[in-house]
Amino acid sequence: MDFEPTEEHRMIRRMVREFAEKEIAPRAEEIDETDQFPDDLFRRMGELGIIGLPFPEKYGGSGSGYTGFVIALEEIARVSGSVAITLDAQTSLYCEPVYLFGTEEQKQKYLAPAVRGERIGCFGLTEPQAGSDAGATRARAVRDGDEWVINGQKIFITNGSVADFAVITAKTDPEKGTRGISAFIVERGTSGFELGRDEKKMGLKGSVTSELFFENCRIPAENLLGQENEGFRQFMITLDAGRVAISAMAVGLAQGAFDKAVAYAQEREQFGQPIAKFQAIQWMIAEMATEIEAARLMVNRAAWLRENGQRFTKEAAMAKLFATEMSERVCHKAIQIHGGYGYCQEYEVERMYRDQRLCSIGEGTNQIQRLVIARQILNK
Numbered sequence: 001m002d003f004e005p006t007e008e009h010r011m012i013r014r015m016v017r018e019f020a021e022k023e024i025a026p027r028a029e030e031i032d033e034t035d036q037f038p039d040d041l042f043r044r045m046g047e048l049g050i051i052g053l054p055f056p057e058k059y060g061g062s063g064s065g066y067t068g069f070v071i072a073l074e075e076i077a078r079v080s081g082s083v084a085i086t087l088d089a090q091t092s093l094y095c096e097p098v099y100l101f102g103t104e105e106q107k108q109k110y111l112a113p114a115v116r117g118e119r120i121g122c123f124g125l126t127e128p129q130a131g132s133d134a135g136a137t138r139a140r141a142v143r144d145g146d147e148w149v150i151n152g153q154k155i156f157i158t159n160g161s162v163a164d165f166a167v168i169t170a171k172t173d174p175e176k177g178t179r180g181i182s183a184f185i186v187e188r189g190t191s192g193f194e195l196g197r198d199e200k201k202m203g204l205k206g207s208v209t210s211e212l213f214f215e216n217c218r219i220p221a222e223n224l225l226g227q228e229n230e231g232f233r234q235f236m237i238t239l240d241a242g243r244v245a246i247s248a249m250a251v252g253l254a255q256g257a258f259d260k261a262v263a264y265a266q267e268r269e270q271f272g273q274p275i276a277k278f279q280a281i282q283w284m285i286a287e288m289a290t291e292i293e294a295a296r297l298m299v300n301r302a303a304w305l306r307e308n309g310q311r312f313t314k315e316a317a318m319a320k321l322f323a324t325e326m327s328e329r330v331c332h333k334a335i336q337i338h339g340g341y342g343y344c345q346e347y348e349v350e351r352m353y354r355d356q357r358l359c360s361i362g363e364g365t366n367q368i369q370r371l372v373i374a375r376q377i378l379n380k
Contacts, residue, residue, distance in 0.1 A: 008064060008068065009067060009068060009071055012053070012064060012068045012071050012072055013071050013072075013075060015048070016048075016050060016071070016072040016075040016076065017075045017078075019044070019045075019048060019050075020075050020076050020078065020079045020080075021079065023041065023044065024038075024041060024076065024079050024080050024083050025079040025080070027041075027080075028079055028080040028082075028083075028348070028351070029345075029348070029351070031080060031082050031083070031205070031206035032082065032203075032205050032206060032351050033205075034205075034206075035200075035205045035206065036206060037086070037162055037206060037207070037208050038082070038083060038086075038206055039162070041083055042083075042086060042087075042090075042117060042120065043117050043118075044117075045076075045083075045087060045117055046115070046116050046117010046118065047117060049061070049062050050072050050076075050087065051087065051090055051091055051095070051114070051115055051116070051117050052091075052095075052115035052116065053065075053068045053069040053072055053091075054066050054068070054069045054091065054096075054307070055095065055099055055111070055115050059099070059107055059108075059111050059112045059115050060112045060113075060115040060116040061115050065303075065307040066241070066244065066303040066304075066306045066307040067300060067303040067304055067307060069091060069092075069245070069303075070244060070245065070247075070248035070299055070300070070303045071248075072087075073087060073088060073245055073248040073249055073252065074248045074249070074251050074252035074255065074296075074299075075252060076252065077248070077249040077250075077251070077252025077253050077256070078252040078253070078255050078256040078259070079256060080206070081203065081204050081207075081249065081253055081351075081352065081355030081356065081358075082204050082205060082206030082207045082355070083206065083207075084249045084252060084253075085158060085204050085207045085246075085249060085358070085362075086158070086159060086206075086207050088158075088242070088245045088246060088249055089121075089122060089123065089158035089159045089207075090114065090120065090121055090159065091245070092238075092241045092242045092244075092245040093121075093122070093123035093158070093167075093238060093242050094114060094121030094122055094123050094159070094163075094165070094166075094167055095111055095114050095115060095121060096238055096241050096242075097123070097167050097183065097225065097234055097235070097237075097238045098110050098111045098114075098121075098167065098185070098225065099111055100234070100237065100238075101183070101225050101226035101230075101234050102185075102225060102226070103222075105222070106185065106222075106223075106225070110165050110185050113164075114164075114165065119164040119165060120159055120162050120163045120164050120165075121159065121163055121164070121165045121166065121167070122157050122158060122159040122160050122163035122165075122166050122167075122210075123157070123158075123166070123167050123168075123235075123238070124154040124157050124160070124166050124167065124168035124169065124186075124212050125137075125154070125168075125169055125235055126154060126155055126156045126157070127139065127152065127153060127154055127155060128153065128155055131156075132364065132365055132367075132368050134169075134232075134235065135177065135178040135181070135232060137152075137169055137170065137171060137181060138152060138153075138171070139151065139152025139153065139154070139168070139169065139170035139171065139214065140152060140170055140171050140172075140174070141170035141171070141172050141182060141184060142172075143172075143221070144218075145221075146220065146221045147218045147219060147220060147221060148184060148218070148219050148220075148221060148223065148224065149216055149217065149218055150168070150170055150184065150186070150192070150214040150216075150217040150218075150219065151214055151215060151216060151217070152170055152213075152214050153196075153211065153212070153213050153214070154168060154211065154212040154213075155196075155211050155212075156199070156209055157209065157210050157211070157212055158207060158208070158209055158362075159207070159208060159210075160195065160198075160208060160209065160210025160211070160212055161195045161198050161208050161210040162208055163188060164187065164188050165185060165186070165187055165188070166185070166186045166187075166188075166193075166212065167183055167184070167185055167225060168183070168184055168186055168212070168214075169181055169182070169183050169184075169231045169232075169235060170182060170184065170214075170231075172228055172229055172231075173229055176229065178232040179229055179232065180229050181229065181231040181232045182224060182225075182226075182228050182229055182230065182231040183224075183225040183226060183230075183231040183234050183235065184219060184223050184224055184225055185219075185223045185225055186214075186217065186219055186223065187219075190217055190218070190219060191217065191218065192214060192215050192216045192217030192218060193212070193213075193214055193217045194212075194213040194214075194215065195210060195211070195212065195213070196210060196211025196212065196213055197210070197211055198210050201358075202354050202357060202358075203351070203353075203354030203355040203356075203357055203358060204354075204355050204358055239363055239364060240306070240312060240313050240316045241306060241316070242363040243302075243316040243317060243319065243320040243363045243364065243369070244299060244302045244303050244306060244312070244316050244319060244320070245363075246320060246324070246359055246362055246363045247295070247298070247299045247302070247316075247319040247320045247322075247323035247324065247359075248299050248303075248323075249359060250295070250320075250323040250324045250326070250327035250356060250359040251292060251295050251296050251299055251323050251326075251327070253327050253331065253352050253355055253356040253359070254288070254291075254292050254295070254323075254326060254327040254330040254331060254356070255292055256348070256352055257330055257331045257334035257348075257349050257352040257353070257356075258285075258288050258289065258292060258330055258334060260334060260338075260347070260348055260349050260352075261284075261285070261288070261333065261334035261337040261338065261349065262276075262285060264337060264338055264341075264347075265281050265285065265337055268339075275337070281337060284333045284336065284337060285337075287329075287333070288329075288330045288333055288334070291326045291329065291330060292326065292330060294322070294326070295319070295322055295323035295326045295327075298315070298318060298319040298322055298323060299319045299323055301315060301319070302315040302316045302318075302319045313372065313376055314372070314373055314376035314377070317364075317369040317372040317373045317376070318369075318373055320363065320364070320366070320369050321366050321369040321370065321373065323359075324356070324359040324360040324366060325360060325366065327356040327359055328353075328356055328357070328359075328360065331349065331352050331353040331356050332353065334349040334352070334353070335349050335350065335353055
Protein backbone atom coordinates (compact mmCIF):
# COMPACT_ATOMS: atom_id res chain seq x y z
CA MET A 1 0.00 0.00 0.00
CA ASP A 2 1.62 3.25 -1.18
CA PHE A 3 0.54 6.51 0.47
CA GLU A 4 3.11 8.59 -1.40
CA PRO A 5 1.54 11.02 -3.91
CA THR A 6 2.70 10.61 -7.48
CA GLU A 7 4.75 13.36 -9.08
CA GLU A 8 1.74 14.17 -11.27
CA HIS A 9 -0.45 14.63 -8.19
CA ARG A 10 2.16 16.89 -6.59
CA MET A 11 2.29 18.94 -9.76
CA ILE A 12 -1.52 19.25 -9.87
CA ARG A 13 -1.61 20.41 -6.24
CA ARG A 14 1.14 22.98 -6.82
CA MET A 15 -0.46 24.32 -9.98
CA VAL A 16 -3.98 24.57 -8.57
CA ARG A 17 -2.81 26.04 -5.26
CA GLU A 18 -0.90 28.76 -7.09
CA PHE A 19 -3.97 29.54 -9.23
CA ALA A 20 -6.27 29.51 -6.19
CA GLU A 21 -4.07 31.74 -4.06
CA LYS A 22 -3.22 34.23 -6.80
CA GLU A 23 -6.50 34.48 -8.71
CA ILE A 24 -9.35 33.21 -6.51
CA ALA A 25 -8.41 34.08 -2.92
CA PRO A 26 -8.15 37.86 -3.49
CA ARG A 27 -11.74 37.83 -4.82
CA ALA A 28 -13.34 35.31 -2.47
CA GLU A 29 -14.81 37.92 -0.12
CA GLU A 30 -16.15 40.00 -3.03
CA ILE A 31 -17.76 36.92 -4.63
CA ASP A 32 -19.51 36.14 -1.35
CA GLU A 33 -20.68 39.72 -0.74
CA THR A 34 -21.99 40.38 -4.25
CA ASP A 35 -23.54 36.95 -4.95
CA GLN A 36 -21.91 37.14 -8.38
CA PHE A 37 -21.07 34.03 -10.39
CA PRO A 38 -17.33 34.29 -11.28
CA ASP A 39 -17.63 33.50 -14.98
CA ASP A 40 -14.05 34.55 -15.75
CA LEU A 41 -12.65 32.23 -13.08
CA PHE A 42 -14.74 29.38 -14.46
CA ARG A 43 -13.30 29.95 -17.95
CA ARG A 44 -9.84 30.15 -16.46
CA MET A 45 -10.27 26.72 -14.85
CA GLY A 46 -11.08 25.39 -18.30
CA GLU A 47 -7.97 26.99 -19.80
CA LEU A 48 -5.78 25.50 -17.07
CA GLY A 49 -7.24 22.04 -17.64
CA ILE A 50 -8.73 21.77 -14.14
CA ILE A 51 -12.26 20.97 -15.32
CA GLY A 52 -11.01 18.18 -17.55
CA LEU A 53 -8.62 16.45 -15.17
CA PRO A 54 -10.54 13.12 -15.06
CA PHE A 55 -11.32 12.91 -18.79
CA PRO A 56 -9.33 11.66 -21.81
CA GLU A 57 -7.36 14.01 -24.03
CA LYS A 58 -9.64 13.28 -26.99
CA TYR A 59 -12.37 15.27 -25.21
CA GLY A 60 -10.08 18.08 -24.08
CA GLY A 61 -9.10 16.52 -20.76
CA SER A 62 -5.75 15.46 -19.35
CA GLY A 63 -6.54 11.90 -18.26
CA SER A 64 -5.17 12.54 -14.76
CA GLY A 65 -7.83 10.44 -13.08
CA TYR A 66 -10.32 11.22 -10.35
CA THR A 67 -7.65 11.51 -7.68
CA GLY A 68 -6.12 14.43 -9.54
CA PHE A 69 -9.53 16.05 -9.71
CA VAL A 70 -10.29 15.74 -5.98
CA ILE A 71 -6.86 17.20 -5.20
CA ALA A 72 -7.69 20.19 -7.38
CA LEU A 73 -11.15 20.56 -5.90
CA GLU A 74 -9.74 20.51 -2.36
CA GLU A 75 -7.23 23.24 -3.19
CA ILE A 76 -9.91 25.50 -4.67
CA ALA A 77 -12.33 24.91 -1.78
CA ARG A 78 -9.51 25.89 0.57
CA VAL A 79 -9.97 29.50 -0.59
CA SER A 80 -13.52 29.62 -2.02
CA GLY A 81 -16.42 27.25 -1.56
CA SER A 82 -18.41 29.07 -4.24
CA VAL A 83 -15.84 28.45 -6.96
CA ALA A 84 -15.31 24.88 -5.75
CA ILE A 85 -18.96 23.86 -5.95
CA THR A 86 -19.23 25.40 -9.41
CA LEU A 87 -16.34 23.17 -10.50
CA ASP A 88 -17.87 20.18 -8.68
CA ALA A 89 -21.20 20.54 -10.50
CA GLN A 90 -19.49 21.02 -13.86
CA THR A 91 -17.14 18.04 -13.68
CA SER A 92 -18.73 15.44 -11.44
CA LEU A 93 -22.44 16.08 -12.06
CA TYR A 94 -22.63 17.27 -15.66
CA CYS A 95 -19.52 16.04 -17.49
CA GLU A 96 -19.43 12.69 -15.68
CA PRO A 97 -22.79 11.30 -16.93
CA VAL A 98 -22.22 12.58 -20.47
CA TYR A 99 -18.81 10.88 -20.49
CA LEU A 100 -20.09 7.62 -18.99
CA PHE A 101 -23.35 7.23 -20.90
CA GLY A 102 -23.21 9.50 -23.94
CA THR A 103 -22.71 8.51 -27.55
CA GLU A 104 -19.56 9.62 -29.34
CA GLU A 105 -21.57 12.34 -31.07
CA GLN A 106 -22.94 13.56 -27.74
CA LYS A 107 -19.47 13.61 -26.21
CA GLN A 108 -18.08 15.70 -29.04
CA LYS A 109 -21.00 18.14 -28.94
CA TYR A 110 -21.83 18.34 -25.22
CA LEU A 111 -18.79 17.06 -23.31
CA ALA A 112 -15.72 18.46 -25.05
CA PRO A 113 -16.78 22.15 -24.90
CA ALA A 114 -17.68 21.73 -21.22
CA VAL A 115 -14.34 20.08 -20.41
CA ARG A 116 -12.55 23.02 -22.04
CA GLY A 117 -14.61 25.50 -20.00
CA GLU A 118 -16.23 26.97 -23.09
CA ARG A 119 -19.70 25.83 -22.00
CA ILE A 120 -21.28 25.41 -18.57
CA GLY A 121 -23.34 22.39 -17.62
CA CYS A 122 -25.73 21.42 -14.84
CA PHE A 123 -27.46 18.29 -13.54
CA GLY A 124 -31.23 18.51 -13.10
CA LEU A 125 -32.39 15.82 -10.69
CA THR A 126 -34.09 17.39 -7.66
CA GLU A 127 -37.76 18.40 -7.78
CA PRO A 128 -40.14 19.90 -5.19
CA GLN A 129 -41.48 16.41 -4.40
CA ALA A 130 -38.28 14.48 -5.18
CA GLY A 131 -35.32 15.27 -2.96
CA SER A 132 -33.98 12.38 -0.91
CA ASP A 133 -36.60 10.26 -2.68
CA ALA A 134 -35.10 10.93 -6.11
CA GLY A 135 -37.18 8.17 -7.67
CA ALA A 136 -40.34 10.19 -6.99
CA THR A 137 -39.64 12.50 -9.93
CA ARG A 138 -42.75 13.89 -11.63
CA ALA A 139 -41.16 15.38 -14.73
CA ARG A 140 -42.42 13.54 -17.80
CA ALA A 141 -40.92 12.91 -21.22
CA VAL A 142 -43.08 11.52 -24.01
CA ARG A 143 -41.76 10.37 -27.38
CA ASP A 144 -43.38 12.16 -30.33
CA GLY A 145 -41.86 11.00 -33.60
CA ASP A 146 -38.28 12.23 -33.79
CA GLU A 147 -38.60 14.28 -30.63
CA TRP A 148 -39.08 13.99 -26.90
CA VAL A 149 -41.57 16.36 -25.25
CA ILE A 150 -40.65 17.22 -21.65
CA ASN A 151 -42.87 18.75 -18.95
CA GLY A 152 -41.87 19.34 -15.36
CA GLN A 153 -39.85 21.36 -12.86
CA LYS A 154 -36.42 21.08 -11.25
CA ILE A 155 -35.16 22.93 -8.15
CA PHE A 156 -31.87 23.52 -6.30
CA ILE A 157 -29.88 23.09 -9.51
CA THR A 158 -26.26 24.22 -9.14
CA ASN A 159 -25.11 26.24 -12.19
CA GLY A 160 -28.74 26.14 -13.41
CA SER A 161 -29.35 29.68 -14.65
CA VAL A 162 -25.88 30.07 -16.18
CA ALA A 163 -25.72 26.63 -17.83
CA ASP A 164 -25.56 26.14 -21.59
CA PHE A 165 -26.42 22.43 -21.28
CA ALA A 166 -28.46 20.50 -18.74
CA VAL A 167 -28.63 16.78 -18.08
CA ILE A 168 -32.11 16.23 -16.66
CA THR A 169 -34.19 13.25 -15.59
CA ALA A 170 -37.83 12.54 -16.45
CA LYS A 171 -40.23 9.62 -16.33
CA THR A 172 -40.66 7.87 -19.65
CA ASP A 173 -42.62 4.89 -18.33
CA PRO A 174 -44.45 5.90 -15.10
CA GLU A 175 -45.80 2.39 -14.55
CA LYS A 176 -42.27 1.07 -13.96
CA GLY A 177 -41.35 3.38 -11.08
CA THR A 178 -37.59 3.90 -10.84
CA ARG A 179 -37.15 1.56 -13.82
CA GLY A 180 -39.09 4.00 -15.97
CA ILE A 181 -36.88 7.10 -15.64
CA SER A 182 -34.63 8.36 -18.44
CA ALA A 183 -31.98 11.06 -18.77
CA PHE A 184 -31.81 13.75 -21.45
CA ILE A 185 -29.54 16.56 -22.59
CA VAL A 186 -31.33 19.89 -23.03
CA GLU A 187 -29.72 22.99 -24.51
CA ARG A 188 -30.26 26.49 -23.20
CA GLY A 189 -32.59 28.41 -25.49
CA THR A 190 -34.68 25.38 -26.43
CA SER A 191 -38.33 26.37 -26.76
CA GLY A 192 -40.24 25.44 -23.61
CA PHE A 193 -37.13 25.44 -21.40
CA GLU A 194 -37.40 28.36 -18.99
CA LEU A 195 -35.29 29.50 -16.06
CA GLY A 196 -36.85 30.26 -12.69
CA ARG A 197 -35.40 32.17 -9.77
CA ASP A 198 -31.96 31.81 -8.25
CA GLU A 199 -32.15 30.91 -4.57
CA LYS A 200 -30.79 33.26 -1.90
CA LYS A 201 -28.62 31.04 0.23
CA MET A 202 -26.83 30.93 3.58
CA GLY A 203 -23.47 30.34 1.91
CA LEU A 204 -21.80 29.49 -1.42
CA LYS A 205 -23.22 32.77 -2.65
CA GLY A 206 -21.10 33.02 -5.77
CA SER A 207 -22.63 29.75 -7.00
CA VAL A 208 -26.06 29.97 -8.60
CA THR A 209 -28.76 27.55 -7.43
CA SER A 210 -31.75 27.70 -9.72
CA GLU A 211 -35.20 26.51 -10.72
CA LEU A 212 -35.67 25.02 -14.19
CA PHE A 213 -39.07 24.71 -15.92
CA PHE A 214 -40.05 22.57 -18.90
CA GLU A 215 -43.34 23.22 -20.65
CA ASN A 216 -43.84 21.20 -23.82
CA CYS A 217 -40.09 21.40 -24.29
CA ARG A 218 -39.17 19.56 -27.48
CA ILE A 219 -35.71 18.09 -27.92
CA PRO A 220 -34.33 15.81 -30.65
CA ALA A 221 -34.72 12.08 -30.03
CA GLU A 222 -30.93 11.71 -30.16
CA ASN A 223 -30.65 13.81 -26.98
CA LEU A 224 -31.69 10.83 -24.91
CA LEU A 225 -28.64 10.07 -22.72
CA GLY A 226 -27.85 6.37 -22.67
CA GLN A 227 -30.66 3.84 -22.86
CA GLU A 228 -34.34 4.65 -22.32
CA ASN A 229 -35.55 3.89 -18.76
CA GLU A 230 -31.95 3.61 -17.48
CA GLY A 231 -31.89 7.10 -15.96
CA PHE A 232 -32.23 6.05 -12.31
CA ARG A 233 -29.23 3.71 -12.56
CA GLN A 234 -27.28 6.41 -14.36
CA PHE A 235 -27.86 9.10 -11.79
CA MET A 236 -27.10 6.76 -8.89
CA ILE A 237 -23.70 6.09 -10.52
CA THR A 238 -23.27 9.83 -11.09
CA LEU A 239 -24.05 10.59 -7.45
CA ASP A 240 -21.35 8.18 -6.27
CA ALA A 241 -18.73 10.31 -8.01
CA GLY A 242 -20.48 13.48 -6.86
CA ARG A 243 -20.25 12.34 -3.25
CA VAL A 244 -16.50 11.89 -3.54
CA ALA A 245 -16.22 15.37 -5.04
CA ILE A 246 -18.26 17.12 -2.35
CA SER A 247 -16.23 15.25 0.25
CA ALA A 248 -13.07 16.73 -1.25
CA MET A 249 -14.71 20.14 -1.15
CA ALA A 250 -15.49 19.64 2.55
CA VAL A 251 -11.86 18.71 3.22
CA GLY A 252 -10.70 21.84 1.40
CA LEU A 253 -13.01 24.13 3.39
CA ALA A 254 -11.86 22.50 6.62
CA GLN A 255 -8.20 22.87 5.61
CA GLY A 256 -8.72 26.54 4.79
CA ALA A 257 -10.39 27.21 8.15
CA PHE A 258 -7.69 25.21 9.94
CA ASP A 259 -4.89 27.19 8.29
CA LYS A 260 -6.52 30.47 9.34
CA ALA A 261 -7.06 29.21 12.90
CA VAL A 262 -3.44 28.08 13.33
CA ALA A 263 -2.10 31.39 12.02
CA TYR A 264 -4.42 33.37 14.29
CA ALA A 265 -3.56 31.28 17.36
CA GLN A 266 0.13 32.01 16.83
CA GLU A 267 -0.47 35.76 16.47
CA ARG A 268 -3.22 36.49 19.01
CA GLU A 269 -1.92 37.17 22.52
CA GLN A 270 -3.83 36.86 25.79
CA PHE A 271 -2.45 36.72 29.33
CA GLY A 272 0.93 37.77 27.98
CA GLN A 273 1.49 35.03 25.39
CA PRO A 274 0.12 33.68 22.08
CA ILE A 275 -3.04 31.67 22.65
CA ALA A 276 -1.35 28.77 20.80
CA LYS A 277 0.61 28.25 24.01
CA PHE A 278 -2.54 27.24 25.88
CA GLN A 279 -3.47 23.57 26.10
CA ALA A 280 -7.15 24.27 25.33
CA ILE A 281 -6.18 25.70 21.94
CA GLN A 282 -3.53 23.04 21.29
CA TRP A 283 -6.06 20.25 21.84
CA MET A 284 -8.49 21.82 19.39
CA ILE A 285 -5.74 22.19 16.79
CA ALA A 286 -4.66 18.56 17.30
CA GLU A 287 -8.23 17.31 16.90
CA MET A 288 -8.78 19.43 13.78
CA ALA A 289 -5.57 18.25 12.10
CA THR A 290 -6.29 14.59 12.86
CA GLU A 291 -9.83 14.70 11.51
CA ILE A 292 -8.79 16.52 8.33
CA GLU A 293 -6.10 13.93 7.63
CA ALA A 294 -8.49 11.03 8.23
CA ALA A 295 -11.10 12.54 5.92
CA ARG A 296 -8.53 13.19 3.20
CA LEU A 297 -7.46 9.56 3.27
CA MET A 298 -11.09 8.42 2.94
CA VAL A 299 -11.65 10.75 -0.02
CA ASN A 300 -8.48 9.63 -1.76
CA ARG A 301 -9.39 5.97 -1.21
CA ALA A 302 -12.83 6.43 -2.78
CA ALA A 303 -11.33 8.38 -5.70
CA TRP A 304 -8.75 5.64 -6.26
CA LEU A 305 -11.46 2.97 -6.38
CA ARG A 306 -13.43 5.04 -8.87
CA GLU A 307 -10.55 5.62 -11.26
CA ASN A 308 -9.54 1.96 -11.08
CA GLY A 309 -12.98 0.76 -12.10
CA GLN A 310 -13.89 -0.78 -8.75
CA ARG A 311 -17.19 -0.51 -6.89
CA PHE A 312 -17.09 2.48 -4.53
CA THR A 313 -20.69 3.22 -3.52
CA LYS A 314 -20.07 2.42 0.16
CA GLU A 315 -16.70 4.20 0.27
CA ALA A 316 -18.14 7.30 -1.41
CA ALA A 317 -20.98 7.45 1.12
CA MET A 318 -18.58 6.91 4.02
CA ALA A 319 -16.23 9.63 2.78
CA LYS A 320 -19.14 12.01 2.30
CA LEU A 321 -20.59 11.30 5.73
CA PHE A 322 -17.31 11.64 7.62
CA ALA A 323 -15.70 14.47 5.64
CA THR A 324 -18.72 16.76 5.66
CA GLU A 325 -19.43 16.34 9.37
CA MET A 326 -15.71 16.72 10.06
CA SER A 327 -15.74 19.99 8.12
CA GLU A 328 -18.49 21.40 10.30
CA ARG A 329 -16.61 20.47 13.47
CA VAL A 330 -13.36 21.96 12.20
CA CYS A 331 -14.96 25.19 11.00
CA HIS A 332 -16.79 25.45 14.33
CA LYS A 333 -13.49 25.13 16.22
CA ALA A 334 -11.83 27.64 13.88
CA ILE A 335 -14.43 30.24 14.82
CA GLN A 336 -14.03 29.35 18.51
CA ILE A 337 -10.27 29.89 18.30
CA HIS A 338 -10.89 33.31 16.72
CA GLY A 339 -13.32 34.17 19.50
CA GLY A 340 -15.51 37.19 18.76
CA TYR A 341 -13.52 37.98 15.64
CA GLY A 342 -14.50 34.62 14.16
CA TYR A 343 -18.12 35.71 14.18
CA CYS A 344 -17.32 38.78 12.05
CA GLN A 345 -17.24 38.79 8.28
CA GLU A 346 -13.83 40.46 8.32
CA TYR A 347 -12.34 37.05 9.15
CA GLU A 348 -12.67 34.34 6.51
CA VAL A 349 -13.59 31.53 8.89
CA GLU A 350 -17.10 33.02 9.14
CA ARG A 351 -17.61 32.53 5.39
CA MET A 352 -16.07 29.05 5.45
CA TYR A 353 -18.45 27.98 8.21
CA ARG A 354 -21.44 29.11 6.14
CA ASP A 355 -20.08 27.52 2.96
CA GLN A 356 -19.42 24.09 4.48
CA ARG A 357 -23.01 23.73 5.72
CA LEU A 358 -24.27 22.68 2.29
CA CYS A 359 -21.81 19.78 2.12
CA SER A 360 -23.81 17.56 4.50
CA ILE A 361 -26.98 18.23 2.46
CA GLY A 362 -25.89 18.13 -1.20
CA GLU A 363 -25.44 14.89 -3.17
CA GLY A 364 -27.80 13.20 -0.72
CA THR A 365 -28.18 14.24 2.91
CA ASN A 366 -26.00 12.57 5.49
CA GLN A 367 -29.06 10.71 6.76
CA ILE A 368 -29.32 9.14 3.30
CA GLN A 369 -25.59 8.32 3.40
CA ARG A 370 -26.14 6.32 6.57
CA LEU A 371 -28.85 4.34 4.80
CA VAL A 372 -26.59 3.74 1.78
CA ILE A 373 -23.75 2.51 3.98
CA ALA A 374 -25.98 0.21 6.02
CA ARG A 375 -27.57 -1.30 2.92
CA GLN A 376 -24.20 -1.91 1.33
CA ILE A 377 -23.09 -3.79 4.46
CA LEU A 378 -26.30 -5.69 5.23
CA ASN A 379 -27.47 -6.58 1.71
CA LYS A 380 -24.37 -8.43 0.56
